[in-house]
Amino acid sequence: MTEQLDSATSVKLQLSNGKTIPALGLGTIPPDDNPGSVKDQVITAIKEGYRHLDTAWYYGSEKYIGEALKELFDEGVVKREDLFITTKVWPSFWHNPEKSLNTSLKDLGLDYVDLFLQHWPITLHGDENGQPATPKKDDGSLIYDDDPANGTKYIETYHKMEDILDKTDKVKSIGISNYSIKKLEQFLPEVRKYKPVVNQIELHPQLPQQDLVDYCESRGIVIVAYSPVGGPGAPVLEIPLINELAKKYMVTPNEIAEAYHILNNRGVLSRSANLSRIKTITRLPKLSKEELKALYQVGVDNPKRYNCVPYGFGIGFRWWTGDLYSTDIGVMKPHFETV
Numbered sequence: 388m389t390e391q392l393d394s395a396t397s398v399k400l401q402l403s404n405g406k407t408i409p410a411l412g413l414g415t416i417p418p419d420d421n422p423g424s425v426k427d428q429v430i431t432a433i434k435e436g437y438r439h440l441d442t443a444w445y446y447g448s449e450k451y452i453g454e455a456l457k458e459l460f461d462e463g464v465v466k467r468e469d470l471f472i473t474t475k476v477w478p479s480f481w482h483n484p485e486k487s488l489n490t491s492l493k494d495l496g497l498d499y500v501d502l503f504l505q506h507w508p509i510t511l512h513g514d515e516n517g518q519p520a521t522p523k524k525d526d527g528s529l530i531y532d533d534d535p536a537n538g539t540k541y542i543e544t545y546h547k548m549e550d551i552l553d554k555t556d557k558v559k560s561i562g563i564s565n566y567s568i569k570k571l572e573q574f575l576p577e578v579r580k581y582k583p584v585v586n587q588i589e590l591h592p593q594l595p596q597q598d599l600v601d602y603c604e605s606r607g608i609v610i611v612a613y614s615p616v617g618g619p620g621a622p623v624l625e626i627p628l629i630n631e632l633a634k635k636y637m638v639t640p641n642e643i644a645e646a647y648h649i650l651n652n653r654g655v656l657s658r659s660a661n662l663s664r665i666k667t668i669t670r671l672p673k674l675s676k677e678e679l680k681a682l683y684q685v686g687v688d689n690p691k692r693y694n695c696v697p698y699g700f701g702i703g704f705r706w707w708t709g710d711l712y713s714t715d716i717g718v719m720k721p722h723f724e725t726v
């Protein structure tokens with residue numbers, strides 16, 4: 388059970404392997420125009436009480452996080468064991484997650500990460516260094532090493548991650564990201580020794596995916612929500628109810644968007660290049676059950692997914708939502724799947 392504290396940074400969630408994860412994490416996708424600014428974002432967040440950082444080989448921000456951590460450790464602000472750090476293996480590195488991890492650890496300046504995730508349940512055609520990260524044909528479509536909809540090669544990546552957990556001290560836990568129910572049904576029976584502790588997915592009041600959430604939770608997989616305000620432009624914060632609740636509880640709309648997850652025993656990752664915003668998104672308003680349900684209902688009535696369009700990263704996972712994909716994502720069914 389989540390303890391309902393006044394500070395979101397103090398809440399911890401129990402993982403199925405006996406470890407815990409701080410519910411609120413700082414996202415570290417870097418701003419295109421100033422990736423190095425992630426260093427100050429991390430320093431600001433840690434000084435503000437964040438203890439969970441979410442990154443990925445793919446983001447290109449790990450070396451800046453490494454610089455921030457060195458400074459924080461050297462100054463005695465925090466110790467390594469006070470922090471929970473997640474990184475991920477990108478699909479173009481699917482064939483060698485240990486090499487991806489080693490690159491991440493080197494850039495982060497760390498001996499281990501607390502959580503190592505498979506970023507997507509697909510395989511992209513990258514070389515021995517995972518390059519290019521988004522291999523494309525002349526027509527702009529992605530080059531896969533296996534059928535993205537029905538292939539099973541992506542499971543080999545997880546088996547290699549299990550070996551890393553088994554045979555090295557480089558990771559404390561392993562998990563998955565962007566797995567749908569369809570993929571989980573194919574994948575879970577193939578797990579050899581270590582069940583994924585987390586499934587990191589896009590989740591917010593406009594995208595409830597309750598069937599996926601229930602599926603994971605009933606199997607002891609903690610949900611960690613990304614894009615809690617819908618990413619750039621924060622479209623989720625346009626929901627009138629979020630703003631009404633922010634006024635009622637005298638917090639920021641972002642804190643309502645975070646509380647929506649934390650009070651439901653889920654993790655949540657927020658990101659901001661605005662250092663003053665980082666400082667104003669850490670309180671935990673105690674929304675009532677009825678208010679949480681009303682927020683959930685927003686997306687049941689009018690679902691929207693934001694991470695299926697190729698903004699910024701140049702990837703259009705057009706197959707991602709299968710036959711439910713539509714450029715007018717607002718008309719998709721409430722409980723559509725990711726892959």
Ligand SMILES: NC(=O)C1=CN([C@@H]2O[C@H](COP(=O)(O)OP(=O)(O)OC[C@H]3O[C@@H](n4cnc5c(N)ncnc54)[C@H](OP(=O)(O)O)[C@@H]3O)[C@@H](O)[C@H]2O)C=CC1
Nearest residue numbers: 414415416613614615616617618619621656657658659660
């Ligand atoms: N596993 C996966 O596939 C994925 C994982 N992630 C992880 O989750 C993290 C969070 O997701 P992300 O989509 O980045 O996060 P958010 O939903 O928190 O979106 C952050 C964006 O919203 C803007 N924003 C936030 N609050 C406001 C506000 N009040 N008014 C205006 N703009 C606002 C920020 O701008 P500003 O910087 O100006 O504050 C920033 O551009 C990522 O950084 C990453 O670590 C994300 C996507 C996919």
Ligand SMILES: O=C1O[C@H](CO)[C@@H](O)[C@@H]1O
Nearest residue numbers: 416443506618694700702
């Ligand atoms: O983690 C990730 O971030 C990008 C952009 O949102 C997305 O494609 C990837 O899964």
